[in-house]
Amino acid sequence: MSSVKIADKILRKPIIQGGMGIGVSRSALAGAVAKEGGMGVISAAQVGYDSPLFKANPDEANLQTLPLEIKKAKDISENNGMIAVNIMSVTQQYGTYAKTATQAGADAIISGAGLPLDLPEYVKDTNTKIASVVSSKKAAELMMKAWDRKYGRCADFLVMESPFSGGHQGYSHDPLSNLEDANQVFEEDVRQTVEVKKTYEEKYGRHIPIFVAGGIFNGEDVQRALSLGADGVQVGTRFIATKECDAADAYKQVFVNANPEDWMIIQSPVGMPARVIRNAFVERMLHGKEKISYCYNCLKACNPGKAKYCISQALIDAVKGDVDNGLIFCNTKVGQIKEILTVKELMEELVPST
Ligand SMILES: Cc1cc2nc3c(=O)[nH]c(=O)nc-3n(C[C@H](O)[C@H](O)[C@H](O)COP(=O)(O)O)c2cc1C
Numbered sequence: 182m183s184s185v186k187i188a189d190k191i192l193r194k195p196i197i198q199g200g201m202g203i204g205v206s207r208s209a210l211a212g213a214v215a216k217e218g219g220m221g222v223i224s225a226a227q228v229g230y231d232s233p234l235f236k237a238n239p240d241e242a243n244l245q246t247l248p249l250e251i252k253k254a255k256d257i258s259e260n261n262g263m264i265a266v267n268i269m270s271v272t273q274q275y276g277t278y279a280k281t282a283t284q285a286g287a288d289a290i291i292s293g294a295g296l297p298l299d300l301p302e303y304v305k306d307t308n309t310k311i312a313s314v315v316s317s318k319k320a321a322e323l324m325m326k327a328w329d330r331k332y333g334r335c336a337d338f339l340v341m342e343s344p345f346s347g348g349h350q351g352y353s354h355d356p357l358s359n360l361e362d363a364n365q366v367f368e369e370d371v372r373q374t375v376e377v378k379k380t381y382e383e384k385y386g387r388h389i390p391i392f393v394a395g396g397i398f399n400g401e402d403v404q405r406a407l408s409l410g411a412d413g414v415q416v417g418t419r420f421i422a423t424k425e426c427d428a429a430d431a432y433k434q435v436f437v438n439a440n441p442e443d444w445m446i447i448q449s450p451v452g453m454p455a456r457v458i459r460n461a462f463v464e465r466m467l468h469g470k471e472k473i474s475y476c477y478n479c480l481k482a483c484n485p486g487k488a489k490y491c492i493s494q495a496l497i498d499a500v501k502g503d504v505d506n507g508l509i510f511c512n513t514k515v516g517q518i519k520e521i522l523t524v525k526e527l528m529e530e531l532v533p534s535t
Contacts, residue, residue: 193218195413200267202226212257248285270295316351345396375410429502441516
């Protein structure tokens, strides 16, 4: 299996571990993935949730914690692979987070949940690579065109996410009700994006790798992604059931115990559909509402006056282990997870060393 070159960096294994907030992918998981030659991704979403400063000043706590997590991950990686930071485009103070990650030496910044149109601005004159997560050829093209026109720069790589993925979806409810059809459209979009990006590859004189995300469970799924013309994969859900994942053991155990029918799509408080584990909390929120006693002012798209619950609080409760009273994102394959592996074992299963 071939390695992937991202500008001047090389990934020995063509695997990106998807950024998972809140607190699911921090330095332990990201560092372990990079150590095995992949790209480990720290999610910037409330990354300082367990800092003593957090309740009084969440942004300050996050901005202090992020550089520490990047440093820890790099130490664990022993200079293998890459350490990236995932910053959602809808993050309040997006630019401050992006600059902080860059200054702390993040090898890349990956942004989804909207289009990170100004990202090149924040990595100017640094070696930090940039990528966006998109769900269609149209969005991929739009991003590449916007960065080219405004900044004279191209994406260093792209992540294309299918409708099988965990967490927030780049799809509306309609396609999500017919997953097989939506995935066929997605796969055709990946093939076409491989062609569309050639214009930029020629202009900038380098290859722009594509990583396919969403529902990657085993080596066969990796091979299918590569057969579309992709260079690698981004994997989220499966990395949760690893020894190194930063979440509480009770959280990981939910994934080991889940049955195939245990996921569902909800409308998240930030206005996008999201795929989650069907648990007591989600059942309660389908019909009810929780009092929001504190607003972290975290996402531009959230309206605390209208939201049924605080998404930050629900994700923090879950990652700490209160799995019946918190929100847990997952993909469509969650029911197939049967055991907790080490990161090394999982990456070897997905892409065996030759
Ligand atoms: C628990 C969880 C948390 C996630 N958090 C984020 C996040 O903070 N930002 C983001 O862009 N994507 C987030 N995602 C999406 C992942 O980064 C990844 O793209 C996706 O999970 C890939 O699909 P898979 O879960 O089918 O492997 C999350 C996914 C999960 C399962």
